[in-house]
Amino acid sequence: MKQMTLIAFVGALFVFASGPVMAADPIATLRGAALDIQPKAPMMTRQVNTDIREVRIYPEQPPTIPHKIRGYQIDLKTNKCLSCHSRTAIGVSQAPMVSITHFMDRDAQVLAAVTPRRYFCTQCHVPQHVNKPLVENQFIDADALLKK
């Protein structure tokens, strides 16, 4: 036991001592600057507010939100999203209704209202920003993949 502690101590000492050396290594990171330098914060980008539905890049993808949602309250008391997207609200709002899958419990039994497990919209659905990707993305759409 004592030996183990000693090994751990020496190990910790080694990691500590080699820390600065590792920071100096030219490792490609998203940070873009050494650890001891505070890089300039990038500009805030514009949130997409086109109200145009985006293509899903794979069938199960939760659709993105094509509008701003600043201040939208989603908690135990209420859900602002549902004030437009609920089954009864879309007559006035003309917004797309929440999918029927959101009414299903985990046994695929369809209930009368949105189930608690699908209640918190922004767990899956998110608004978008127009951003240049920080790293190259090699994602291939399923359709393109099938043709390969």
Added chain:
Amino acid sequence: MLAKAVDLWKLLWRPSRHFSLAFLTVGGFIAGIAFWGAFNTSLELTNTEAFCIGCHEMRENVYEELRSTIHYTNRSGVRATCPDCHVPHNWTDKIARKMAATKEVWGKVFGTISTREKFEGKRLELAKHEWARFKANDSLECRNCHDFEYMDITLQSPRAADHHTRLLAKGEKTCIDCHKGIAHELPDMSGVKGWN
């Protein structure tokens, strides 16, 4: 007692013996200006945000909620203060609201909403009062700044333009029908029309 009151009544209706007519009219006029100035100044003093958030019921509560919303912080720095939305700007309506607000003094004295929990308990009821007021005056306090006549629909997002032309322009809906909870947190909305 009654005889004294009758005497006073008679005195009030008798012409003045010691004061000139000029003194009474000019003096009365000046006194009137002083009274009116004092009345209106103190009224306007109660119509400021500093007065509203002078009590913790507002300051550590609904005012904190407002601070992250667009009506408090935004790109152009134009903002709404409490009375801009909660007190009518028109004088007679303002006085009517101020008289109704005497009940809030009662609430303050008896600590009706002296804690966050008490406030949350009454939130739906209080919110309903405001919604009813906005609904009754066609969201006048919104329109004091957001005048539909000067809205450029083409600069709005497609869904906003659609809703404003389809529902607001025709008078089918008023601002508060869709924009509830724009400046403060919403209460439990179950049972409120249009909400689930």
